[in-house]
Amino acid sequence: MSEPLTESSLRYLGDLDYSIVQQCMHCGMCLPSCPTYLDTKRERNSPRGRIALMRSIADGDLKVTKEFGEEMYYCLGCLACTTACPAGVNYPELFENARAEVEHQDVLFSPERRFWRWLTMKQLFSHQWMLRAVGRLLWIYQVTGLCTLVRKSGIMRLVPKNLRDLEPSTPKIQRHFSDDLIEESEKAAKTKYRIGLLTGCVQDLVFSDVNRDTADVLLENGCDVVTPRSQGCCGSLHAHNGDLVLAAERARAMIDYFDVENLDAIITNAAGCGSHLKHFTNLLRDDEQYASRAQEWDKKVKDISEWLVEIEFRAPSQSDKSEETETVTYHEACHLCHGQGISSQPRDVLRSIPGMQLVEMTDATHCCGSAGVYNITQPEQAGILQQEKVKNIKATGASCVATANPGCHLQIQNGLGLNGAGDAADVTHPVSLLAAAYRKEKGDSK
Amino acid sequence: MAADRDFGKDGLLWRQLAEMVGEEDIFTEPEDLIPYGFDGTAAMKKKAVCVVTPRTTEAVAEVMKLAATESIPVVTRGSGTGLSGGSIPVDGGIVLCLVHLDSIIEVDPANLTILAESGVITKAIDDAAHPHDLFYPPDPGSLKISTIGGNVANNSGGLRGLKYGVTRDYVMGMEVVLPDGEVAWLGSKCVKDVAGYSMKDLFVGSEGTLGIITKVLLKLVPRPKARRTLLASFDTMGAAARTVSDIIAKQIIPCTLEFLDKKTCGCVEDYAKVGLPTEAAAVVLMETDGAQSVVEEESEAMAAIAEENGAISVEKAKDEAHANRLATARRTAFSALARIRPTTILEDVTVPRSRLVEIVSFVEEVGKKYDLDIATFGHFGDGNVHPTILTDETNTDEMERVEYALSDIFDKTIELDGTITGEHGVGLAKKPFLPRQFTDASYPLLAKIKSALDPAGLLNPGKIFDLPADA
Numbered sequence: 001m002s003e004p005l006t007e008s009s010l011r012y013l014g015d016l017d018y019s020i021v022q023q024c025m026h027c028g029m030c031l032p033s034c035p036t037y038l039d040t041k042r043e044r045n046s047p048r049g050r051i052a053l054m055r056s057i058a059d060g061d062l063k064v065t066k067e068f069g070e071e072m073y074y075c076l077g078c079l080a081c082t083t084a085c086p087a088g089v090n091y092p093e094l095f096e097n098a099r100a101e102v103e104h105q106d107v108l109f110s111p112e113r114r115f116w117r118w119l120t121m122k123q124l125f126s127h128q129w130m131l132r133a134v135g136r137l138l139w140i141y142q143v144t145g146l147c148t149l150v151r152k153s154g155i156m157r158l159v160p161k162n163l164r165d166l167e168p169s170t171p172k173i174q175r176h177f178s179d180d181l182i183e184e185s186e187k188a189a190k191t192k193y194r195i196g197l198l199t200g201c202v203q204d205l206v207f208s209d210v211n212r213d214t215a216d217v218l219l220e221n222g223c224d225v226v227t228p229r230s231q232g233c234c235g236s237l238h239a240h241n242g243d244l245v246l247a248a249e250r251a252r253a254m255i256d257y258f259d260v261e262n263l264d265a266i267i268t269n270a271a272g273c274g275s276h277l278k279h280f281t282n283l284l285r286d287d288e289q290y291a292s293r294a295q296e297w298d299k300k301v302k303d304i305s306e307w308l309v310e311i312e313f314r315a316p317s318q319s320d321k322s323e324e325t326e327t328v329t330y331h332e333a334c335h336l337c338h339g340q341g342i343s344s345q346p347r348d349v350l351r352s353i354p355g356m357q358l359v360e361m362t363d364a365t366h367c368c369g370s371a372g373v374y375n376i377t378q379p380e381q382a383g384i385l386q387q388e389k390v391k392n393i394k395a396t397g398a399s400c401v402a403t404a405n406p407g408c409h410l411q412i413q414n415g416l417g418l419n420g421a422g423d424a425a426d427v428t429h430p431v432s433l434l435a436a437a438y439r440k441e442k443g444d445s446k
Numbered sequence: 447m448a449a450d451r452d453f454g455k456d457g458l459l460w461r462q463l464a465e466m467v468g469e470e471d472i473f474t475e476p477e478d479l480i481p482y483g484f485d486g487t488a489a490m491k492k493k494a495v496c497v498v499t500p501r502t503t504e505a506v507a508e509v510m511k512l513a514a515t516e517s518i519p520v521v522t523r524g525s526g527t528g529l530s531g532g533s534i535p536v537d538g539g540i541v542l543c544l545v546h547l548d549s550i551i552e553v554d555p556a557n558l559t560i561l562a563e564s565g566v567i568t569k570a571i572d573d574a575a576h577p578h579d580l581f582y583p584p585d586p587g588s589l590k591i592s593t594i595g596g597n598v599a600n601n602s603g604g605l606r607g608l609k610y611g612v613t614r615d616y617v618m619g620m621e622v623v624l625p626d627g628e629v630a631w632l633g634s635k636c637v638k639d640v641a642g643y644s645m646k647d648l649f650v651g652s653e654g655t656l657g658i659i660t661k662v663l664l665k666l667v668p669r670p671k672a673r674r675t676l677l678a679s680f681d682t683m684g685a686a687a688r689t690v691s692d693i694i695a696k697q698i699i700p701c702t703l704e705f706l707d708k709k710t711c712g713c714v715e716d717y718a719k720v721g722l723p724t725e726a727a728a729v730v731l732m733e734t735d736g737a738q739s740v741v742e743e744e745s746e747a748m749a750a751i752a753e754e755n756g757a758i759s760v761e762k763a764k765d766e767a768h769a770n771r772l773a774t775a776r777r778t779a780f781s782a783l784a785r786i787r788p789t790t791i792l793e794d795v796t797v798p799r800s801r802l803v804e805i806v807s808f809v810e811e812v813g814k815k816y817d818l819d820i821a822t823f824g825h826f827g828d829g830n831v832h833p834t835i836l837t838d839e840t841n842t843d844e845m846e847r848v849e850y851a852l853s854d855i856f857d858k859t860i861e862l863d864g865t866i867t868g869e870h871g872v873g874l875a876k877k878p879f880l881p882r883q884f885t886d887a888s889y890p891l892l893a894k895i896k897s898a899l900d901p902a903g904l905l906n907p908g909k910i911f912d913l914p915a916d917a
Contacts, residue, residue, distance in 0.1 A: 022788040027486045027781045028527040031591045032567075041499070041545045042478070043526070049481030056480050067477040086717045086781035087790075 012101040012244070013057045013064075016094070021058050023089045024051045033084035035367050035385055036074055044071055047081035047091060054098050069102040074381070076374050077240055078367035079275075079338035092275075092339070093282065099242035121238050121246055125201055128232030132177060135205040139173035165379065169414045171206040178204045181212040182227045192222035193264040193311065198254075198277070201233035202406045203270050210406075213435035214269045214304050220438050221313045223264075228257040234268075235283075236276030240372050244283065251280045255293050260300060269304045269431055271405035272372060275339030277301045303336060304431050305345035305404065315352035316437035327357045328433065329398035331389065331412060332365045333405035346404055349430045353437045361392045370411035382411070390415040400426045402433060451518060451538050453496035459516070463498055463540075466508040471546070473497040482541050485528040486588070487875055488791050489839040494535035501546045503621060503629060503660040510658060511627030513540060519907050522654040524565060524593030528600060529780075529792055530873030532653045532909055539907075544595055547660060550574050557635050558666045559618060564595025564659045568602075571664065580666040583610035583701075586869070587777040595659045601651030603869030605773060608827035609701040609735075610667075612869065614650045619663035622649055625656075625900040633663060648895070653871050654906040656899045670701075670735035674745040675763035675772055678752040679726035683707065683810070683822075686728035687803045689755040690826040693732075694799060696751065698744050702733035703827030704776050710823040710834075713782040718775035720768075726758055730826065731776055733769070779823045780834065787819065787836035791848060795859040796830040796868030808858045809833040815854075816847040830868035856882060872910045880911060890914075 013021075030047040031037050037046035044053065050071060056062035075095065082091045102108060124131045141147050157164070178199040195218060199211050215225045235250025254277070258266055268274040278301045280294040287294075302310070328350055337343045343365075350358050369375055369385030389412060393401050401416075403409055413427045453459050453474050463472050473479065474496050484491040500506050513520050519539035526533055535541050547565035554560070555578040560571060568589040572582040585604035586592055592602070598620065603612045619633025633639065633646040649657055680686040690703050706714065706722070706729045715722045723729055730752070734744040749760045763769035784790040797805045806822060809831070813820035824831035833855060837844050856866050856879045866872075866879050881889055892911050896903070903913055 019788055023784065025486075025488055025781065025784045025790050026484050026526075027784075028525055028588060028591050029778065029781050031525060041548075042473075043481035044478050046481070052481045052484070053477060056476075062476055062480060065477065067475060071477060086714075086778035087784035088717065 103242035524596035532873030797864035
């Protein structure tokens with residue numbers, strides 16, 4: 001591509017560097033890693049099958065059809081195939097370009113779909129104030145007991161079925177969003193590093209407490225924390241859903257929020273965001289003003305566990321009293337293990353916690369079905385994966401599941417039925433457990 | 447033949463097929479057909495016109511009967527990981543994909559056998575044997591996804607051929623759908639069975655040209671109690687090859703003697719990060735299994751032989767997990783080599799073990815002669831080498847040189863009393879070269895057998911060889 005990304009007559013697959021398309025030698029090593037192929041055993045539902053279709057489009061042998069569009073949205077984008085691929089195919093780039101091509105050619109058009117895409121991607125996830133306003137309303141709905149009233153009243157019957165099914169799994173909104181919990185600049189007792197903290201979009205509303213915990217853990221390890229206000233979505237939602245133009249817009253906005261040059265690292269605690277945030281170079285390579293800044297940015301973005309291990313974080317000290325052991329199991333978010341190759345670091349964090357025993361679950365790297373908005377767009381396939389995940393979690397008998405991505409967090413929470421009764425294992429972020437251990441340590445030393 | 451048959455949805459053929467396999471299991475849209483146009487072979491594809499994925503032997507037989515009546519060619523495939531283009535679709539033919547025939551029917555520990563449908567994944571066969579302390583040794587590189595039916599039809603090899611042999615050595619029986627749609631059971635659970643021709647053996651390695659294998663009965667062996675893995679690196683290929691020859695000459699038969707050259711090691715390490723030496727000219731992965739005492743004795747002896755031959759280093763795998771990681775990494779060699787150039791052409795020549803050094807150095811010379819990038823790895827213990835040409839199919843000049851290089855390598859192999867394919871099969875990729883190896887009555891014999899079993903030439907036509915009539 002020679003022009004910056006605009007709405008002009010782009011060919012997302014046709015203009016893609018052909019060597020990326022050619023890299024797949026269709027050996028089939030990806031097949032056993034792909035959740036959709038394992039379920040259907042149908043070649044087009046496999047990574048190499050999808051790549052063959054993309055290549056056919058790039059070669060001009062196949063048009064971008066509705067069937068192709070549906071296939072690209074049936075793919076979870078879990079990137080398990082990327083880990084499995086010995087040939088090193090850049091599936092994330094192929095996948096994002098393929099979805100962009102689908103959107104560009106509008107083969108999946110329906111008025112509802114267009115409306116929802118406009119509302120979410122162009123409005124809510126492009127303007128954090130709007131998302132917060134909706135979040136506030138939802139919070140009121142949830143805390144006033146209005147939701148119970150609505151559910152009892154039967155009024156939900158008037159809502160379309162697919163939305164009605166989703167209502168009980170609506171995430172619980174926090175009373176305070178990130179900016180209320182974290183100062184714009186917080187100083188460590190003894191400064192070793194200066195880092196920027198990403199607060200995210202959904203994370204900001206639903207898991208602002210995880211953001212606070214992240215800041216606490218960083219401060220505890222000699223990092224001054226700079227948290228720009230009202231950051232909003234990093235654009236991963238847009239990129240994963242075929243809108244590379246808006247994604248580039250969000251990328252530029254993110255870079256502008258931070259004084260990149262004067263920071264040692266830019267920290268994210270959400271896997272799905274991190275795996276996107278590390279690839280701004282690609283997105284902005286034709287943007288003269290931003291291209292080199294994007295390179296600098298990519299080098300500095302780190303997942304919180306990755307950063308903690310890199311700076312040799314301090315393990316919380318053992319208390320004098322013999323602690324009761326608590327068991328935790330770890331679910332690997334796809335975009336952390338497959339998207340960023342980060343697998344051992346979150347476990348290092350968990351193992352450092354006194355009184356915490358890590359019990360591995362079967363298939364920890366298997367997708368839980370959340371996959372961005374997949375659980376909304378493909379509820380059936382997402383449900384199959386969710387049930388499998390819940391089964392594996394329960395088999396460990398652990399009292400708590402740690403995972404480092406808001407999507408997985410909610411999907412597992414819903415799968416375990418935590419929105420209703422709370423007898424099953426608790427879901428948390430590794431960094432929250434570490435923050436709690438640091439706090440406990442201070443309580444003990446008083 | 448049936449080159450322009452209409453398989454379109456709701457057409458007559460479509461409705462007949464749908465009745466046999468169900469509407470869910472018949473595919474005729476381009477989005478479905480394109481992904482069935484290839485297997486694991488480089489630079490080889492052809493769009494299918496109709497794919498069916500039956501779920502029972504009966505449905506397979508019905509489809510075959512219809513094909514026989516209508517003179518429609520049938521290409522059988524499993525997971526499509528073949529490396530000779532054997533399952534590439536043919537003009538106007540049906541692709542019969544057997545991945546849904548995926549049940550393990552019986553593990554029989556009293557008779558040491560397993561009976562499975564042909565779409566069962568190779569690894570699942572060994573996984574099912576494991577709880578009974580039994581073992582299914584053949585382990586082709588794609589064992590995590592290849593189907594057992596595909597393995598039998600191609601007589602697949604693997605890393606353990608030296609001690610345990612290849613797929614053929616484990617096939618005791620099979621159920622086959624014949625080209626007229628009739629079903630035949632061949633072989634038995636009996637260790638000795640000489641009733642009639644050894645028909646099952648005809649179908650092993652027949653690459654889907656004689657019948658459609660729907661069930662297989664396989665022999666299992668006791669699971670070895672102990673295992674030891676060594677990794678030796680050398681500064682010349684010659685030293686590595688001599689080490690292998692010396693080990694065999696001392697009558698040590700380890701289960702694995704794998705060889706990787708520097709380029710292959712670099713690519714595999716880049717992907718798998720298992721600690722392979724990337725500076726050495728050649729690395730040999732050795733594995734011995736069996737009783738604890740034997741394993742220890744053999745691994746000591748092999749280490750000593752490597753050192754006598756000037757090994758730069760000889761390392762023992764730290765534990766079982768490390769040994770597994772090394773073997774798994776080795777299995778990815780072919781795919782990992784795709785990191786370097788866009789097209790990866792994998793060869794499979796095999797020579798008597800005593801000629802190993804000759805063929806390896808010849809491949810090196812050929813690479814220089816035609817200015818090509820060739821990496822070599824393979825099963826040294828079996829004399830089976832995989833010279834892999836790293837090229838670009840869009841570069842016509844270079845592809846021409848690739849053709850010359852392959853031709854030279856095949857000629858040399860035949861001169862050394864070797865074979866042009868050790869474990870991948872002939873398919874389409876080696877077909878032009880087969881007459882060079884079969885120079886006597888053996889070549890026309892292939893056609894005679896084919897004509898006797900499949901007179902209409904419906905099963906995987908044009909693979910392995912052309913019938914005289916359509917040549």
